[in-house]
Amino acid sequence: MRNRIFSLFLLLFLAVGSALAQERTLAPEDLWSLGRVNLFDVSPDDSLVLFGVKYYDLESNSGNLDLYSIRLDGGSKGVPARLTETPENESNACYRPDGKKIGFLREDKLWEMDPDGSNARQVSDISMNGFAYSPDGSHILYVQDVYYANPADTILAGLPRTSGRIYDDLMFRHWDDWADNKYANLFYIGYADGKLVGEPVNIQNEPFDSPMQPFGGMEQIAWSPDGKQIAYTCKRSHGVEDATGTNSDVFLYDLASGRTENISDGMPGYDMEPAFSPNGRFIAWNSQEHPGYEADRMRIFIRDLQSGERWEMTTTMDQNARHPKWSPQGDAIFFLSEYQGTQEIWGVNFTRHGKLQRLSTGFYDFTDFIPTGKNTFAAVRNSLSEPPEIFRYVLETSTAKQLTYTNKDFLEKIKMGKVLKRMTLTTDNKRMHSWVVYPPGFDETKKYPVILYCLGGPQGMVSQSWSYRWNLQLFAAQGYIVIAPNRRGTFGFGQAWTDAITGDWGGQPMQDLLSAIDDIKREPYADSTRMAAIGASYGGYSVYWLEGHNEGRFKTFIAHGGLFSLKGFYGSTDELFFANHDIGGPYWQDTIPKMYLKDSPDLFVQNWNTPLLVIHNGRDYRVPLEQGLQAYTAARLKGIPSRFLYFPDENHHVVKPQNTVLWHRTMLEWLRKYL
Numbered sequence: 001m002r003n004r005i006f007s008l009f010l011l012l013f014l015a016v017g018s019a020l021a022q023e024r025t026l027a028p029e030d031l032w033s034l035g036r037v038n039l040f041d042v043s044p045d046d047s048l049v050l051f052g053v054k055y056y057d058l059e060s061n062s063g064n065l066d067l068y069s070i071r072l073d074g075g076s077k078g079v080p081a082r083l084t085e086t087p088e089n090e091s092n093a094c095y096r097p098d099g100k101k102i103g104f105l106r107e108d109k110l111w112e113m114d115p116d117g118s119n120a121r122q123v124s125d126i127s128m129n130g131f132a133y134s135p136d137g138s139h140i141l142y143v144q145d146v147y148y149a150n151p152a153d154t155i156l157a158g159l160p161r162t163s164g165r166i167y168d169d170l171m172f173r174h175w176d177d178w179a180d181n182k183y184a185n186l187f188y189i190g191y192a193d194g195k196l197v198g199e200p201v202n203i204q205n206e207p208f209d210s211p212m213q214p215f216g217g218m219e220q221i222a223w224s225p226d227g228k229q230i231a232y233t234c235k236r237s238h239g240v241e242d243a244t245g246t247n248s249d250v251f252l253y254d255l256a257s258g259r260t261e262n263i264s265d266g267m268p269g270y271d272m273e274p275a276f277s278p279n280g281r282f283i284a285w286n287s288q289e290h291p292g293y294e295a296d297r298m299r300i301f302i303r304d305l306q307s308g309e310r311w312e313m314t315t316t317m318d319q320n321a322r323h324p325k326w327s328p329q330g331d332a333i334f335f336l337s338e339y340q341g342t343q344e345i346w347g348v349n350f351t352r353h354g355k356l357q358r359l360s361t362g363f364y365d366f367t368d369f370i371p372t373g374k375n376t377f378a379a380v381r382n383s384l385s386e387p388p389e390i391f392r393y394v395l396e397t398s399t400a401k402q403l404t405y406t407n408k409d410f411l412e413k414i415k416m417g418k419v420l421k422r423m424t425l426t427t428d429n430k431r432m433h434s435w436v437v438y439p440p441g442f443d444e445t446k447k448y449p450v451i452l453y454c455l456g457g458p459q460g461m462v463s464q465s466w467s468y469r470w471n472l473q474l475f476a477a478q479g480y481i482v483i484a485p486n487r488r489g490t491f492g493f494g495q496a497w498t499d500a501i502t503g504d505w506g507g508q509p510m511q512d513l514l515s516a517i518d519d520i521k522r523e524p525y526a527d528s529t530r531m532a533a534i535g536a537s538y539g540g541y542s543v544y545w546l547e548g549h550n551e552g553r554f555k556t557f558i559a560h561g562g563l564f565s566l567k568g569f570y571g572s573t574d575e576l577f578f579a580n581h582d583i584g585g586p587y588w589q590d591t592i593p594k595m596y597l598k599d600s601p602d603l604f605v606q607n608w609n610t611p612l613l614v615i616h617n618g619r620d621y622r623v624p625l626e627q628g629l630q631a632y633t634a635a636r637l638k639g640i641p642s643r644f645l646y647f648p649d650e651n652h653h654v655v656k657p658q659n660t661v662l663w664h665r666t667m668l669e670w671l672r673k674y675l
Contacts, residue, residue, distance in 0.1 A: 023415050025440050025477035028664035030414070031468045032056045032657050035406040037388045038065070039368045039380045040092075044099040046372040047072060048115070051080075051390055052090065053406055061658050065089050067104060069115070070403050072378060072392055080404060083117030092130050092218065097137045101194065105131065110142070112194055124196050129184055130211075130218040133191070134227035139255075140196070141188040141221065141230055148207040150181045169239030174574045175214040176619040176651035184209045186221065186232055188255065203230060203253045203260070210234040212248060212272070219323065222274045222283075229254055231263075231274035231283060243576045246292055250274045250285045252305075263303050263310075269296055273323060277350075278330040281305055284313070286322060292577040295459030297495045300324045300333060300348070313348050316356060318494045321346065328373040334359070336366060338461045338492035341421065341433050345369055345377065345393065359398060363419065365464040369393070378403075382466040384437060385416040385473055415440040417476040419464075424485070424519040427511045433493065434485040434516050435462055437476040447527040449675040451475055452517045452554075453484040454535030454542035456561075458501050458509070458582065461491040469654065469663075470536065478668055480532075480675070483520050487512035489538075502582055505538070506545050506599030513542060517553065529555070530675045534667070536560035537623060537652065541601060544631055547612060548604025556674035558667055560615040561623045561652050564631040566600040572624040605634045611641040613670045615663065618648035643670065 033056075041050040048069045056063035067083040067090050083102070084090050090111075093104035101112045108127045113120035129143040152166035165178060172179050185204045190197030204210060210232045211220035220233035235248035249264045250271050264271035269288035276283050283303050288296040298320040303310040313333060314321040321335045327347075332354075334347045339358065343365040348354040360366055367388060369379035377393040381400060390404040417438045424432045439448060453472060455462050462484040472482045486493060488509040489501030501509050513533075521528040531554050533546050540562015547557050563569045567587045570579050579585075584593025597603075612635045616628025628644070635642035645666050647659050654663045 023441075024413055026414055026416070026471070026474045027477070028474065028661045028668070029058060030410070031471060031474070031664075032058050032661070033410065034387050034468075036063075036468070037380065037390060037404060037406055039370065039378060039390060040067075041094040042072065042370045042372055042378050043069075043095050043115070044097060046374050046376075049378045049390055049403065050093055050095065050102065051404070052093065054089075056657050058657050058661065061656060063089075063657070065091060067093050067102070067117070070390065072372065072374075072376065072403070074392065074401060074403060078403065078405075081116065083113065084120070094133065097133055097135055103131065103133060103140075110140075121194070123194055126196075126200075130221075132218060132221065132223060134188075134223050135225050136227040138191060138227060139188050140191045141186060141223065142200075143184050143186055143211065143218075143221075145182045146185045146202070146207075147182050170243040170576070171239060171574065173621045175621060177214070181207070183207045184211065184213065186210050186230070188230065203232075203258075204234070206236075207238075208234050208236050216272075219273050222276055224276050225278060225280040228256065231276065231285075233272040233274065243574070244292065244580060246270045246288070246294055246577050248272055250283075252283075263305075264301070267301075270294065271301075275324050275326060275333075277326050278328060282330075282350075284324040284326065284333055286324065287312075292581045294575075294578060294581075295457075295489075295491075295498055297498075298322050300335060311352070313350075313354055314356070318496075320491055321348075323368075325369070325371055326350075327371050334369070334371055334377070336369070338463065340492055341435060341462065341486060342464050342492075343367065343461075345379070359395065360393065360400065361398070363421075363464050364400075365466075366393075367465070383464040384419050384435065384466065386411070387466045416473050417442060422483070422520070424515050426508075426515045428508065432485055432487065432512055432515065434483050435464075435472070436520065437472045437482040437484070439476050439479050439481065442481075442525075444525045446525060448479065448481045448525055449530035449532070449671075450517065450520060450526050450528075451480045451482045451671070452513060452531065452533040453482055454513060454533055454539035454546075455484065455487070455490065456535060456537030456539040458489045458505065458538035458541075459491065459498055460489075462486050463492075469660065474664065475534075475668075475671075478671065480671070481520070481526060483516055485512060485516035487516070503584055503593070503595060504599075505541065505582070505595060506601075510542065510545055510549070513546070514553075532556045532558065532671055532675055534558040535562070537562065540623070543612075544601035545599075545604070547610055548601060548607045550607070550610050554610055556611040556613070556670065558613045558615070558670060559628075559631065560654075560663075561617065561620055562614075562627065562631065563601070563623055564627045564634075565602045566596050568626060568630065569623065572626065574621045602630065602634070605638070608635060608638055608640055611670075611674050613643050613645070613667065615645040615647075615654075615666075617650035617652065617654065618646065619651045622652045 035053040038052040052065045054065035068080040070080040091105045110123040131142040187200040189200040222231045230253045252261045268291035271287045274285045287301045290296045300313045300321045324335045337346045345360045364383045367380045369377045375395045379391045379393045380388050381391045382388040391400040393400045417440045422434045422436045540559035543557045543559035587596045614632040632644040
């Protein structure tokens, strides 16, 4: 009898222990133990989804991506087939048009393997940044860096060990690199039976990047269905024009004649991401109307390649339409759009005045998708509580079925906080959307500290996107309520709401942030005596501005990569078109833009009195290091409790594994100290 009672007690103890083990909350190191999923392609017969999973090793401070496939219909018990397992990174994977091989880049060399991962062999020793098969399988196109001579080369001749660089014009550095006279150019070459044939042809042969740097990829390049033309994106400008303008275009290159046509000629904003219709007659692309405005409404334009006529397909949308992709039948165009705090899949019927339709719903973000011939999509979906995974989206039923469960075992051990939508009345009587993330195990009878998350951008959207950096669940896991408002300037709430931040950074957008925090602090569970504001980029600007207009609301602040002095920012940032549009141009104009006179955070340092953590990176050329140094120096000289965290090898973001863990640990320790 005693043994039976003991056994029952032991089973009960183990069950309780197991349940408690599942109550663990998210920690900074956890973000680096998750597999990061990327969608690559769908097989020509629409049966298999090709994807990658990247795992990081915190100790070695590096990551490795391997390739997998899974049945689109969820067959084979939903178990992915692992195709590669090597110490090298694989990328840019796609099925050969005949479906008999998978091509991919291993490091930067072209390889092929059978669809089951066997018989892998290197095809070429050409260094490639990206590649794509022609639809008939007779050619491949690829991207390669090409060096173009510089007038300063004669001065540098015979000095191979000099570290000096000479520049005569602007855009001498961009994002996190200094100009080195190398440009990504587009080539094509013959291909047959796993071999490259003939000599490569540089279809640009000019010192301009395609795809555009620093973030453009193969989505900016497309083959025509007959393999006779290549459409590509390029911004053909240098120096001051490059730094102050956004006029990129879509070019059409004909392989037979070698001629190139600018099909978006006369359209002065960003034009990019060409996509041919299945019959090859039409080409769609993304286009912005206004030059110099990178947050302008993103439209979908069409060009009839027979008649030369072009028109917009999304005239009735008051929001962005991004990444156009044709249905296999050519009767519709699908795209992604930010909408009311989420990013959804939308479609438009391919008629002159096509009907727009929102296809997906729910508190999720869709971040990538591939239409198939079976009225389904292979898609990537995530949320504030779920990392990205592959889904099958079915058009007829508007349902999404999860195919991959890359992080299932891990997530079952982590307790996430609930996420709710909150609407707040602003000071000018507008309804503003926020996401609120509550601590795991939230008890409304208790009091919790509150964090105001200030979005960067300044344009963008606080959506249902899973982040490996500003992960709101990670902050909530420490016992904080996190409120993240979609203040003036965000996408998805109409273009007027987005445009309203232009020239008014310290005006209504700051009042929106204060409205959000003042609204939630009225809740009985919000501790109004323990509140913080955190953010990066424009979010860092917001923190510096709020430091000077605190009025006792906040106990502490954290600013990463924030703008402190608008004059200093204008004279040192890389893409001046942004500063010209949002701030109003240079500060030396006869009529000084009002933002320099009323909205620059350095104007209000006399009011600073609240503990401040400043974070800034050495390779941040978007908001250069001096901005953070000035803010930290001001805080120290005023005797304000403050700390400076510096990463010499990071850009505007912190992305290296151990750096990111230190970044999170420093922020969380600072919040614990003051909240």
